[in-house]
Amino acid sequence: MKKKRVIVKIGSSSLTDEKGALSEQKLFDHVEALAYLKQLGHEVILISSGAVAAGFGSLGYASRPKTTAGKQAAAAVGQGLLMQGYISVFRQFGIVTGQILLTREDFYSRERFHNLFSTISKLLERGVLPIINENDSVSIEELTFGDNDMLSALVSGFLHADALIILTDINGLYDRNPKTNKDAKKYSFLAEITDDLIEKAGGSSSSVGTGGMKSKLLAAQKALSFGVSVFVGTGEGKEKLRDILEGKGNGTYIGAPFQPHMQMRKQWIAYHAHVAGKIEIDGGAENALLHKGKSLLPAGVTNIFGTFQALDVVEVVNQKGTVIGRGQIYYSSADLEKVKGWASDQAKSYSIHQRPEVIHRDNWVPLRKESFVK
Ligand SMILES: Nc1ncnc2c1ncn2[C@@H]1O[C@H](COP(=O)(O)OP(=O)(O)O)[C@@H](O)[C@H]1O
Ligand SMILES: N[C@@H](CCC(=O)OP(=O)(O)O)C(=O)O
Numbered sequence: 001m002k003k004k005r006v007i008v009k010i011g012s013s014s015l016t017d018e019k020g021a022l023s024e025q026k027l028f029d030h031v032e033a034l035a036y037l038k039q040l041g042h043e044v045i046l047i048s049s050g051a052v053a054a055g056f057g058s059l060g061y062a063s064r065p066k067t068t069a070g071k072q073a074a075a076a077v078g079q080g081l082l083m084q085g086y087i088s089v090f091r092q093f094g095i096v097t098g099q100i101l102l103t104r105e106d107f108y109s110r111e112r113f114h115n116l117f118s119t120i121s122k123l124l125e126r127g128v129l130p131i132i133n134e135n136d137s138v139s140i141e142e143l144t145f146g147d148n149d150m151l152s153a154l155v156s157g158f159l160h161a162d163a164l165i166i167l168t169d170i171n172g173l174y175d176r177n178p179k180t181n182k183d184a185k186k187y188s189f190l191a192e193i194t195d196d197l198i199e200k201a202g203g204s205s206s207s208v209g210t211g212g213m214k215s216k217l218l219a220a221q222k223a224l225s226f227g228v229s230v231f232v233g234t235g236e237g238k239e240k241l242r243d244i245l246e247g248k249g250n251g252t253y254i255g256a257p258f259q260p261h262m263q264m265r266k267q268w269i270a271y272h273a274h275v276a277g278k279i280e281i282d283g284g285a286e287n288a289l290l291h292k293g294k295s296l297l298p299a300g301v302t303n304i305f306g307t308f309q310a311l312d313v314v315e316v317v318n319q320k321g322t323v324i325g326r327g328q329i330y331y332s333s334a335d336l337e338k339v340k341g342w343a344s345d346q347a348k349s350y351s352i353h354q355r356p357e358v359i360h361r362d363n364w365v366p367l368r369k370e371s372f373v374k
Contacts, residue, residue, distance in 0.1 A: 051079040100119065102134060102151065107158075186252070198218060301358055304340065
């Protein structure tokens with residue numbers, strides 16, 4: 001994969017335990033994934049929240065303080081604890097980190113803006129991983145970023161990042177807050193952020209996070225205006241960030257896909273190729289295609305319409321008959337009729353490539369502008 005400049009934003013809710021204190025285990029999980037991304041040759045810049053969450057316990061607060069002075073005092077204690085955690089874990093991976101604390105004024109002044117750019121460029125040139133947070137203890141309330149979502153969008157724009165990954169405690173954006181509406185539906189892809197979406201998104205329902213999905217959408221809108229694509233979601237383990245970059249993340253992709261080299265083929269599939277037929281798939285396959293970044297397997301195919309050859313482009317519909325995307329198919333309609341519902345091992349000898357996939361994920365394009373997943 002081409003080397004990318006990636007901004008990763010980690011929210012307080014993804015760094016803390018159920019009591020709201022900094023979780024060493026969660027911090028380790030993030031660092032391992034960040035280190036892996038760096039080992040793969042990508043440039044990584046971390047925007048980390050968590051100073052207030054890491055500090056309030058030491059000040060004797062039972063929960064995150066509400067007053068500005070309380071939050072600023074907690075951040076003064078917590079920012080050091082947060083960095084102590086990052087420094088010691090990144091060291092285990094042989095990575096040096098640099099702390100940068102920003103206020104909104106740093107973006108207003110051209111001179112500061114320029115200095116900041118030079119500093120971050122030098123850190124990246126020397127192989128250092130910059131860790132950025134708002135300078136909470138000195139920010140004046142009216143001028144704070146409020147949460148780090150907008151800060152991460154501004155940084156992604158001015159560093160001309162290839163991708164902004166916003167990690168949070170929920171696996172993407174839903175049409176309503178899923179913590180209070182159990183029927184909420186998830187978006188797997190959004191081409192743009194409309195005002196209507198922003199209006200419907202809710203605030204934070206956790207005790208440590210700030211801003212909720214609304215602030216993430218505003219940030220995503222800003223990042224898109226700079227030409228930076230965004231992912232909002234979650235993940236676990238060393239490979240989570242690599243997977244997100246490869247389009248397999250558990251969350252919502254906003255803007256263009258993260259892999260531009262696939263765009264030509266996918267553009268052809270989506271807009272130019274003749275559609276030779278239609279196949280219907282079950283709910284599990286729909287979820288795998290739209291949400292999990294997986295290929296379509298024979299087991300998920302329920303019906304075939306029209307006559308097509310292997311390597312033709314077909315439309316894919318769900319059980320309600322809604323077109324959810326298009327893909328280049330590895331089976332002819334006659335062969336697919338035989339193997340639909342079969343296990344991969346039995347079916348694959350009918351495929352043109354002797355492979356089980358009906359539509360490989362590299363040849364699949366979701367077509368609805370806002371693709372929903374239950
Ligand atoms: N439409 C929505 N889709 C997803 N999450 C939502 C939505 N509206 C509100 N939320 C809430 O936003 C929370 C994430 O935001 P926040 O608590 O600020 O996290 P972070 O600390 O990562 O910034 C979720 O836990 C969820 O409760
Ligand atoms: N700068 C603050 C971030 C405030 C905050 O809660 O942000 P977030 O968790 O990203 O919604 C901190 O470090 O605690």
